[in-house]
Amino acid sequence: METALTRLVGVRHPIVQTGMGWVAGPRLVSATANAGALGILASATMDTDRLREAIREVKSRTGAPFGVNLRADAADAGDRVRIMIEEGVRVASFALAPSAELIAELKEAGVVVIPSIGARRHAEKVAAWGADAVIVQGGEGGGHTGEVATTVLLPQVVDAVDIPVVAAGGFFDGRGLVAALAYGAAGVAMGTRFLLTSDSTVPDAVKAAYLAATVKDVTVTRAVDGLPHRMLRTELVDALEHSGRARTLLQAIHRAAGFRRLSGLTWPRMIRDGLAMKHGKELTWSQVLLAANTPMLLKASMVDGRTDLGVMASGQVAGVIDDLPSCAELVARVMKEAEEVLWTLVRADS
Numbered sequence: 001m002e003t004a005l006t007r008l009v010g011v012r013h014p015i016v017q018t019g020m021g022w023v024a025g026p027r028l029v030s031a032t033a034n035a036g037a038l039g040i041l042a043s044a045t046m047d048t049d050r051l052r053e054a055i056r057e058v059k060s061r062t063g064a065p066f067g068v069n070l071r072a073d074a075a076d077a078g079d080r081v082r083i084m085i086e087e088g089v090r091v092a093s094f095a096l097a098p099s100a101e102l103i104a105e106l107k108e109a110g111v112v113v114i115p116s117i118g119a120r121r122h123a124e125k126v127a128a129w130g131a132d133a134v135i136v137q138g139g140e141g142g143g144h145t146g147e148v149a150t151t152v153l154l155p156q157v158v159d160a161v162d163i164p165v166v167a168a169g170g171f172f173d174g175r176g177l178v179a180a181l182a183y184g185a186a187g188v189a190m191g192t193r194f195l196l197t198s199d200s201t202v203p204d205a206v207k208a209a210y211l212a213a214t215v216k217d218v219t220v221t222r223a224v225d226g227l228p229h230r231m232l233r234t235e236l237v238d239a240l241e242h243s244g245r246a247r248t249l250l251q252a253i254h255r256a257a258g259f260r261r262l263s264g265l266t267w268p269r270m271i272r273d274g275l276a277m278k279h280g281k282e283l284t285w286s287q288v289l290l291a292a293n294t295p296m297l298l299k300a301s302m303v304d305g306r307t308d309l310g311v312m313a314s315g316q317v318a319g320v321i322d323d324l325p326s327c328a329e330l331v332a333r334v335m336k337e338a339e340e341v342l343w344t345l346v347r348a349d350s
């Protein structure tokens with residue numbers, strides 16, 4: 001199936017596996033790329049040496065194009081961009097809107113720029129700055145998320161910008177892909193669905209918790225870092241919501257120190273990142289500190305397998321997913337379903 005997305009990035013299928021911290025590593029990304037979809041490596045949880053290593057690992061496993069997701073507000077975003085350019089990465093994906101200068105630097109080097117956005121005005125802004133496409137995530141999507149559902153946000157963004165729009169938030173099958181195309185999208189991006197594959201390195205106990213979840217077990221909370229964050233509701237989430245401010249802060253400082261060691265960031269650099277995060281936003285310092293705490297809470301589950309100590313970011317779709325296909329099986333299945341749905345529509349019409 002050829003769309004503006006497949007033409008732009010050179011993949012066979014209009015499907016994207018999104019950059020998920022601790023989840024979208026070299027194994028998942030290369031399996032996705034070999035399945036003919038666009039895999040995106042999550043880099044915010046890696047230091048720059050590990051990023052270069054991870055990119056090389058993906059390249060050793062696949063010759064297909066892939067992307068890297070990074071935080072545009074990270075103090076070392078420029079270094080990360082240079083590594084991506086040197087290593088010939090095809091796509092740069094951003095969790096927050098990148099600056100016009102960063103977009104220009106990437107485009108000049110031939111890298112396709114696809115920021116993720118959660119509101120129409122952000123899509124308009126990055127399109128005006130030269131982004132090649134946008135991933136638009138509706139409120140049902142996993143991780144940090146907005147309030148507007150994909151079914152409302154997607155047509156709003158499609159109507160507002162002239163660049164290809166990739167739909168995210170709530171997609172898991174071929175019907176969803178056809179629906180997204182009907183709204184005018186150039187493809188779908190899926191997070192939770194790719195986390196729940198046999199190629200994902202997430203520990204089995206954690207995958208089991210997602211598979212057992214119903215749609216009602218997926219919640220949005222601000223208790224982790226002050227921003228709306230969609231995840232599985234667990235006892236830890238309940239405890240965070242009910243623990244006092246002082247205790248939460250103390251725990252956050254402890255985890256921020258752990259993240260500093262793991263990410264290779266220095267305290268001054270973390271403070272600069274914090275200042276960048278605060279800029280123009282109504283965030284208190286305690287919220288900024290809590291944000292540094294999020295990667296550690298994600299790591300506890302996604303890497304260490306601690307469903308009791310970690311947060312499990314998740315889209316509402318976890319409630320309708322009940323299997324763990326390989327990426328190749330998943331992509332083939334979504335494409336087959338989409339083609340069948342399209343044929344049924346064509347036949348009904350003739």
Ligand SMILES: Cc1cc2nc3c(=O)[nH]c(=O)nc-3n(C[C@H](O)[C@H](O)[C@H](O)COP(=O)(O)O)c2cc1C
Pocket residue numbers: 018019020021023042044069094095116137140141142143144168169170171189190191192193195312313314315316317
């Ligand atoms: C476990 C998990 C971790 C995530 N981490 C990131 C991240 O580091 N950067 C980012 O831009 N988005 C992140 N997201 C959001 C996803 O990239 C994607 O936009 C979202 O999962 C789409 O919704 P879906 O889960 O309904 O498919 C994360 C999502 C999940 C489920």
